[in-house]
Amino acid sequence: MIxxxxxxxxxxxxxxAIAAIVLFFARHDLWLRDSTSLVGGLPVSxxxxxxxxxLISAVLAAFLLRKPGA
Amino acid sequence: xxLPIIFAYLAVVFAIGAWSHRLFRGTGxxxxxxxxxxxxxxxxxxxxxxxxxxxxxxxxxxxxxHRGIGVFALMASSSALVVxxxxxxxxxxxxxxxxxxxxxxxxxxxxxxxxxxxxxLLLFGVMVALLVPYLLIGIKGGGITLSVITGNGVPEWVGSxxxxxxxxxxxxxxxxxxxxxxxxFQTLVFMTLGAVTFVLITRxxxxxxxxxxxxxxxxxxxxxWGPHVRPLELATYAAIPxxxxxxxxxxxxxxxxxxxxxFRLPVIAYPVCIAIVWLPSVVxxxxxxxxFPGLAGPAANNVLVEMIGLYAPGAMAGLLAAGxxxxxxxxxxxxxxxxxxxxTRDVVQHYQLLKRLFGEQSERAxxxxxxxxxxxxxxxxxxxxxxxxxxLFKLGVWSFTGFTALAPxxxxxxxxxxSTRVGAYAAIATAGVLWxxxxxxxxxxxxxxxxxxxxxxxAVILAASSLAMVIGSLVTEPPxxxxxxxxxx
Numbered sequence: 306m307i308x309x310x311x312x313x314x315x316x317x318x319x320x321x322a323i324a325a326i327v328l329f330f331a332r333h334d335l336w337l338r339d340s341t342s343l344v345g346g347l348p349v350s351x352x353x354x355x356x357x358x359x360l361i362s363a364v365l366a367a368f369l370l371r372k373p374g375a
Numbered sequence: 376x377x378l379p380i381i382f383a384y385l386a387v388v389f390a391i392g393a394w395s396h397r398l399f400r401g402t403g404x405x406x407x408x409x410x411x412x413x414x415x416x417x418x419x420x421x422x423x424x425x426x427x428x429x430x431x432x433x434x435x436x437x438x439x440x441h442r443g444i445g446v447f448a449l450m451a452s453s454s455a456l457v458v459x460x461x462x463x464x465x466x467x468x469x470x471x472x473x474x475x476x477x478x479x480x481x482x483x484x485x486x487x488x489x490x491x492x493x494x495x496l497l498l499f500g501v502m503v504a505l506l507v508p509y510l511l512i513g514i515k516g517g518g519i520t521l522s523v524i525t526g527n528g529v530p531e532w533v534g535s536x537x538x539x540x541x542x543x544x545x546x547x548x549x550x551x552x553x554x555x556x557x558x559x560f561q562t563l564v565f566m567t568l569g570a571v572t573f574v575l576i577t578r579x580x581x582x583x584x585x586x587x588x589x590x591x592x593x594x595x596x597x598x599x600w601g602p603h604v605r606p607l608e609l610a611t612y613a614a615i616p617x618x619x620x621x622x623x624x625x626x627x628x629x630x631x632x633x634x635x636x637x638f639r640l641p642v643i644a645y646p647v648c649i650a651i652v653w654l655p656s657v658v659x660x661x662x663x664x665x666x667f668p669g670l671a672g673p674a675a676n677n678v679l680v681e682m683i684g685l686y687a688p689g690a691m692a693g694l695l696a697a698g699x700x701x702x703x704x705x706x707x708x709x710x711x712x713x714x715x716x717x718x719t720r721d722v723v724q725h726y727q728l729l730k731r732l733f734g735e736q737s738e739r740a741x742x743x744x745x746x747x748x749x750x751x752x753x754x755x756x757x758x759x760x761x762x763x764x765x766x767l768f769k770l771g772v773w774s775f776t777g778f779t780a781l782a783p784x785x786x787x788x789x790x791x792x793x794s795t796r797v798g799a800y801a802a803i804a805t806a807g808v809l810w811x812x813x814x815x816x817x818x819x820x821x822x823x824x825x826x827x828x829x830x831x832x833x834a835v836i837l838a839a840s841s842l843a844m845v846i847g848s849l850v851t852e853p854p855x856x857x858x859x860x861x862x863x864x
Binding site: 329332333343361 | 444445447448451452453455456459460463582583584586587588591595596598599600601602606609610613639642643644645646647649650654657658
């Protein structure tokens with residue numbers, strides 16, 4: 306079961322909590338708020354948020370695909 | 376050519392729902408929860424398809440038309456973070472308790488957890504009231520799509536009614552298995568056709584880069600979030616996707632999982648799926664400002680379909696419009712099924728309503744009562760959809776705000792042994808009073824935020840209802856240990 310198998314160790318729970326907090330703050334790209342420049346055809350802030358979504362998936366995969374106890 | 380394609384699509388959807396009936400095992404648990412046999416991929420597609428609705432396509436593009444790319448940061452990025460975490464922390468526990476105690480609905484769980492029938496009845500009423508604006512978004516979205524794509528050849532109410540009838544039909548025949556299969560199909564359809572629409576339209580501009588450069592010359596403010604979104608608004612919008620924790624139709628999908636590990640794929644893939652759906656919606660909404668300048672308020676709900684009509688050839692327009700229908704129907708079906716299940720289980724069966732009224736209560740009459748109830752709610756919502764002329768995005772945000780305000784209930788029920796029914800009542804009452812207060816302010820002052828600071832009402836209501844849950848629980852007797860052992864290992 307993912308809730309107990311992967312988060313039975315307090316360090317894993319703590320790790321996920323820290324990751325969630327960091328990701329929450331990373332969502333606020335204040336430094337790009339007024340930038341209208343285009344990168345790869347997309348507004349730079351939109352590109353940042355696309356990458357942000359992919360990053361969240363990667364972080365969650367790192368937690369959930371890790372073998373319990375590893 | 377457009378109408379035959381849409382009719383053919385609706386026929387295929389109905390056929391999938393009806394075909395799934397062949398696997399029906401003849402039990403209530405099979406009809407309502409597909410005998411808890413849904414694996415990871417189908418679970419991802421059904422949960423994601425249920426969650427994405429006209430809000431994510433028509434609403435998002437309409438809002439992006441006015442506010443630019445910041446709409447992606449407001450809703451898509453926050454959903455990409457909050458929704459998978461909510462699934463991870465809540466769904467496996469709900470699934471496990473559902474297996475152990477045989478729950479079919481959210482109300483059953485809360486009623487059992489806090490041993491209160493009245494609390495269950497109150498929650499049923501609140502859930503129905505909050506689902507109506509959510510249903511309205513879908514029903515209105517379907518009507519808008521068919522009307523605009525046919526150049527107003529089909530009145531909005533006909534499109535809304537047609538879609539509602541198809542959904543009601545296949546849900547009634549196929550139950551949750553049919554809904555899950557149709558959802559999976561429709562989710563693939565709208566994700567694929569969303570990408571096709573995106574490529575087709577940007578190509579007519581000479582590619583994505585030239586399209587955006589054109590926007591940079593006409594409306595550069597739409598290419599950054601700063602001009603239209605305040606930092607505190609961005610921060611507090613993150614509370615809105617927490618609504619997923621309390622959606623009764625998503626709760627039912629959680630119960631259908633084959634095993635707890637089935638949630639792993641939905642959790643991991645959710646953020647990427649969100650990006651795949653929201654990117655075309657937001658970019659096409661922004662591009663709409665070039666071809667359809669000057670759309671005021673809710674008129675921008677149509678912008679995505681107008682773009683499809685303008686840039687896609689006839690048959691393709693029908694196909695892409697079917698994609699919008701797919702997104703709308705994949706939510707509407709689960710909402711309809713959850714309403715029917717809640718009414719049947721939590722009102723008619725729990726209170727032996729038919730026996731009290733008519734002296735007897737057969738299984739057939741119970742099911743019929745559920746269908747009549749849903750038909751009544753859908754008819755009322757359809758009538759409401761024709762008279763309400765609001766931004767789909769804003770309607771969605773108010774509905775989600777209400778669900779988010781109730782999220783402390785599910786968190787406390789699963790993680791806080793000391794929580795009591797009085798705490799739950801206090802949280803619901805606080806959420807209700809504040810929601811009505813802020814909703815009135817929001818209607819009087821569009822774009823209302825707390826003291827004009829950017830803080831969304833949802834953050835205040837969530838904080839207040841959480842506090843009410845804690846205070847209400849602490850001032851009352853703690854629950855007994857034997858009862859708690861049913862829910863906590």
